[in-house]
Structure formats: structure tokens, C-alpha cells
Amino acid sequence: MPRQMRAVVYERYGPPSGLRLERIPVPTPKPTQVLVEVAATSVNLSDWEGLRGSPAYARFGGLRRPVRRVLGSDIAGRVAAIGDAVTTFRVGDEVYGDNLLLMGGFAEFAVAPESVLALKPAGLSFAEASTIPQAGAIAAQGTAGAAPGVRMLINGAGGGTGTFAIQLAKRAGAHVTGVDNAGKLDYVRSLGADDVIDYRTTDYTRTGPYDLVLDLVAYRSVFAYRRVLNPGGQYWMVGGSARALLRVLTAGTLLGRLSDRRIALLVVRSGPAAFMPVAEGCVAGEIDSHIDRVFSLDEVPAALSHVGEGRALGKVVVEP
Numbered sequence: 117m118p119r120q121m122r123a124v125v126y127e128r129y130g131p132p133s134g135l136r137l138e139r140i141p142v143p144t145p146k147p148t149q150v151l152v153e154v155a156a157t158s159v160n161l162s163d164w165e166g167l168r169g170s171p172a173y174a175r176f177g178g179l180r181r182p183v184r185r186v187l188g189s190d191i192a193g194r195v196a197a198i199g200d201a202v203t204t205f206r207v208g209d210e211v212y213g214d215n216l217l218l219m220g221g222f223a224e225f226a227v228a229p230e231s232v233l234a235l236k237p238a239g240l241s242f243a244e245a246s247t248i249p250q251a252g253a254i255a256a257q258g259t260a261g262a263a264p265g266v267r268m269l270i271n272g273a274g275g276g277t278g279t280f281a282i283q284l285a286k287r288a289g290a291h292v293t294g295v296d297n298a299g300k301l302d303y304v305r306s307l308g309a310d311d312v313i314d315y316r317t318t319d320y321t322r323t324g325p326y327d328l329v330l331d332l333v334a335y336r337s338v339f340a341y342r343r344v345l346n347p348g349g350q351y352w353m354v355g356g357s358a359r360a361l362l363r364v365l366t367a368g369t370l371l372g373r374l375s376d377r378r379i380a381l382l383v384v385r386s387g388p389a390a391f392m393p394v395a396e397g398c399v400a401g402e403i404d405s406h407i408d409r410v411f412s413l414d415e416v417p418a419a420l421s422h423v424g425e426g427r428a429l430g431k432v433v434v435e436p
């Protein structure tokens with residue numbers, strides 16, 4: 117009888133009520149994989165999208181039903197076992213990383229390729245470390261063009277990625293405008309945003325113009341994105357509707373080229389090299405990984421709703 121663990125599983129795309137806490141076998145690492153005893157897993161909007169199977173691109177792992185039964189990609193914990201070919205880690209090492217392909221973090225144990233993991237800095241708790249890999253990598257890449265004199269706008273600024281992005285853009289010297297709902301704007305200011313916009317009352321594409329736009333929740337037409345950019349400016353879509361994604365990839369590319377602007381999808385490079393600089397900023401006390409709430413494993417449905425229904429300020433963490 118294989119060793120058992122507690123895990124939150126789902127069989128169909130749908131609401132959080134479809135999640136169940138079950139006992140299932142502890143996974144066995146393949147040669148290049150590591151078995152992690154999970155201490156903390158942060159919730160990303162991508163978990164919510166994977167649960168709902170919406171937007172359509174969230175079904176890339178299974179069109180009709182999910183292939184991965186356990187969600188949770190941003191894991192932090194201790195190495196419990198390693199595959200035969202693993203060279204970077206030993207049993208007992210404290211690690212963290214974005215396990216986006218295999219998921220499995222809403223459980224007591226998860227397997228991950230060694231390539232997605234890094235040693236956890238001693239200066240960060242497991243919960244803090246779990247907030248960084250996905251959101252930190254997106255924020256670092258999405259703010260690469262921030263610099264003194266650059267006017268940057270971040271749409272969806274009060275969430276997990278926005279929290280890091282505002283701080284990174286301010287650290288780089290940019291002027292930052294943060295867009296989110298009214299209830300999150302004090303928080304967005306507290307992270308350093310110079311200006312804030314409530315998306316429920318103001319269409320940000322009729323403000324500006326800006327040199328750099330990082331859009332975490334894109335729903336608008338490419339003409340709106342063109343309008344909000346200065347000549348030479350860049351608009352980066354990170355998440356949003358499948359429709360917006362199609363428009364950005366097709367008409368957006370063309371419109372951008374014709375009008376001396378760039379309208380494009382930010383294809384985020386994941387992996388330790390992408391998120392470790394953000395972790396170093398957190399250890400140095402220059403960046404705050406704001407944890408809104410910590411939930412237990414049996415509260416995963418509530419944790420996912422808290423993020424998916426837009427109540428979280430910054431990051432939400434599950435501790436098995």
C-alpha cells in the first residue's frame with residue numbers, strides 16, 4: 117500500500133464547491149524530479165482559472181476535464197526524496213518554485229522537476245517564499261522597461277503580481293499609475309503608486325498616455341490599447357479574456373507596427389533565474405511580499421474564492 121497524503125482534488129472544471137479534500141497516494145518522483153513536503157503554496161489567479169476552466173486557454177492541460185487533479189503551482193517546502201538523476205538538491209533542502217506544468221501544491225507532498233526549484237533564502241519564511249515564483253517572475257519581466265522618466269500603468273495593480281510590479285517599477289524610477297477597484301486603491305498607493313484609478317468608474321484607456329502598460333486583466337480592444345500609448349510605447353498583456361488575447365496576437369501586432377507602438381503578449385519566462393532577483397529584493401527588505409491571508413488545506417475552496425472573486429490584497433497562502 118503506497119504512502120497516503122491529504123490533497124485537495126477536483127475532477128471537473130467548475131466552482132470551488134467541486135473541490136474535495138481526499139487521501140491519495142504520495143507521488144513518486146521520476147529521475148529528474150524532486151518530492152517536496154509542502155510547507156506553503158501561494159494562490160495565483162492561474163489556479164482559479166485552472167479550476168474554472170476559463171478563460172479558454174486555462175484548459176491547455178485538458179479540453180473537457182482537468183488532467184492535473186491537484187492545483188497549486190507556487191510551492192515552498194522541504195525536499196523529502198529525489199529522483200536518481202537529480203544533482204542540485206538533497207533530502208532536507210528548503211526549496212521553492214513555480215510548478216506550473218505539474219501543479220499539485222494544494223497537498224501535503226508535490227513532485228516538481230528540479231529545474232523549476234531554487235534553494236529558499238534563509239531570510240524568507242516558507243509562506244513568504246511561496247508568494248514569489250510566479251507573480252515575481254511576471255512582475256520582473258513586465259517592469260523590465262521601467263526607468264526614470266517612464267510613465268507606467270499597471271492594470272490589476274492590487275493583486276499578487278501588481279504588488280511586486282508596483283514596487284519594482286518604483287525602484288527603477290518610473291512614474292506609476294495603478295488601476296484596480298476602489299477598495300484596493302489605498303493599498304496600491306501604500307506600495308508606492310503615484311496615481312491610482314478605479315476601473316469601475318474610469319476607463320484607463322482614456323487616461324494617460326503612457327510609455328509602458330502592464331495589463332494583468334485585459335478585456336479591451338487593441339484600439340483602446342493603442343490610444344493609451346505614447347509613440348514608441350509598449351503594451352504588454354499578461355492575463356485576461358481569450359478574446360482579448362486573440363486580438364492582441366493578431367490585430368494588436370499589426371496595429372502596433374503601423375503606429376510605432378508595441379502591443380503584445382508577455383510570454384513569461386519562468387524558473388529560478390526569473391524569480392530569484394525578486395526574492396533577493398525581499399530578503400534585502402527592499403520589496404514587500406504582502407500576504408493578505410493564510411488558509412489551511414481544508415480551506416482551499418475559500419482561499420481560491422478569495423483570490424478569484426477579487427477580495428485579496430496582494431497574495432494568499434495555503435499551509436498544509
Ligand SMILES: NC(=O)c1ccc[n+]([C@@H]2O[C@H](COP(=O)([O-])OP(=O)(O)OC[C@H]3O[C@@H](n4cnc5c(N)ncnc54)[C@H](OP(=O)(O)O)[C@@H]3O)[C@@H](O)[C@H]2O)c1
Pocket residue numbers: 160161162165250251254271272273274275276277278295296297300315332333335353354355356381382383384385423424425426427428430
Ligand atoms: N502570460 C504568461 O506567460 C502568464 C504566466 C502565468 C500567469 N499569467 C496570468 O497572469 C495573471 C496574473 O494575475 P495575478 O496573479 O496578479 O492576479 P490577482 O492576484 O488576482 O490580481 C488581479 C487584480 O486585478 C483586479 N481586476 C479584476 N478585474 C479587473 C479589471 N477589469 N480591471 C482592472 N483590474 C481588475 C483584481 O481585483 P478585483 O477582481 O477585486 O477587482 C485583482 O486585484 C493571471 O491572469 C494569469 O493567468 C500569465
